[in-house]
Amino acid sequence: MSHRPTVHLRERSKRAVKDEQMRKAVEKAVDRLSGNRLKAEREMPNWDEWREQGKRIRKHTVNHLDYYLGQLAESVRNKGGHIYFAQTATEAQEIIIKICKEKNAKLIAKSKSMVTEEIHLNLALEKENMKVVETDLAEYILQLAGETPSHIIVPAIHKNRYQIAELFSKVAGQKIEPDTPSLTTFARKTLRKTFMAADVGITGCNFAIADTGAISLVTNEGNARMVTSLPKVLISVMGMERVLPTFEDLEVMLSLLPRHATGQKLTSYISVVNAPRSKDEGDGAEEFHLVIVDNGRSKLLADEEYRQALHCIRCGACFNVCPVYRQIGGHAYGSVYSGPIGAVITPFLQDDFDFWGELAYATTLCGACSAACAVKIPLHDLLINIRRTRVELGFTHPLEKMGFKMWRRIFKIPGRYKFAMKFGSFAQRPFMNDGYIQSGPPPLANWTNSRYFPAAADKTFREIWQEKNK
């Protein structure tokens, strides 16, 4: 079950940078989302206090995850729900397939869920001859296109209306006009049938409430409400960190998440599913199954620094401010979770620091992600940590190792340093142009292939200092 890209990150980025349409779309999306977030922050009193409180709550919960997961399991069972724990993606798939088979499910309606993307659930269900339909508009588009999300809030942002119209027209068997109202109307009509006919509904879970055993879903379209209200069986899948102690804590997350994600005061729908429907209720699921997934998260949890990545509430604000994401979009990362948070968690979820650890280089370490984070995760520090871990594990290129060894030998001794600086400003002359090295010799070429290298000044700082003090 390998979902690993076949080309290297460098090549993936190069291709992405050439995709003008995608880059324009991403730019528009991230600027809009970031602008909305900043406006929402200004409107909400004492914004920073909210973020601090959010951080405290997430930290407390994650630090006591064993307790809260145990409590959650108990609460769900007490109300007649079913609870499952899956250590791996495969285990999670097996659990869900088993439930669906027992219910003789033929048609499954899904609402947007990153964790089900992570465990590649759709493929697994389709292999069992069950039809799975994504019902979030963006996910529906991606399913028709056979693509993966490129942003966790607006997953199909890389597709334009003409491409979408083409996909929908194929399904409709007639031309669907490439304007937003026609496209959404078509999706509404088509997916309505799915909601009404589905045997099983599958959702993710934004936050589960440990002391009550409820789950909550934060959405705008209403598809998650359909999926939780209409089919007789509901399966919700959650990463094991997606839990909160009480409903009071949920209010904090609901203040942070929509504002940070899209700048909304609240999304159109917050759907809280607390229990299977009561005896006389006419809608809502009769059966509720909650699947809790580890899939590498306990490796993050084991380290006090990396553990902070589990505080994440998936608002996507770090995507929207990241200068790297802005240029290459989500697909170049090659992972299910892209953006800064994706670069941090993917090596753990995939248990591979060699290949996936390289994502930690798809960053400028500018710290914009940490500054934008709803719960103040120091993302850029964690990215540096991953680089360090890679060095410790011996995954760095031999030339890089040699380079740094030499650098250390030179910089350790003032005389050598002085000489190196002088030599550098002399040796660079053949390559210099307008104060930059625009095309350097190897190994500098790796840098200058994609950007100019600032040339060293004629005089070193020490020389200028000495002249001034004469």
Add this chain to the structure above:
Amino acid sequence: MQNKEQAFLSHVAKVLGRDRPLLKPPKRDEVGPPAFWKEQKFDIDHPLAFFKRNLENLTGRVYIAKDSKDVSQQVNAWLEELQAKRVIMWDHEELKKVVAIQDAKVKVDYWTAKGPKRKMMEAAERADVGITWADYGIGYTGTLALFSSPIQGRSVSLLPTVHIAILKKENLVPTMSTVMNDIIQRRGNNSVPAAVDFITGPSRTSDIEMDLSIGVHGPVKVWVIVLDD
């Protein structure tokens, strides 16, 4: 299954540096929103004004009715404006007291405790308008909170093209805190509803080129009548 759960929780405990999973609630210094919020030390003197402005900003409508007759008149006026042919309504005592649909041509279905489940759902799906009695209105965000029950079907606020909610002014609260506290109270006596839905304006999406589009799956319009008698 239980063994698997134990193994899972033990593993989580182990990586957190504990010998076995915690069974007693861990100590917490602070729970829920920041203190200033809980004490409502911010500008929210007029929850109704907030509610109206917020919902209207989201293309919603808010009508403030002075008595039950006024509510009924407004509902009928809206149904006429919408040219509604089919309506589904909660079989809710208070709601039925204030809403009488006059146009005999409008087919009215009720969501009842004993009704045929599938049929009611299909009626909701065909309805132009669904009418509910909101448990709460939240001023700060322009939100309705609906608690599910046998007579308070979720489909009524979800499947019709338009959702009209009637809300008593006394149930209009400044922030979500009141609703959360209600749920916590109910938790104590095992009466948390199977579902709680917070609804803030119509269904929307920006999934196509960031272009805002109203009414993708849920109602296209959310209109509210606040009964202030």
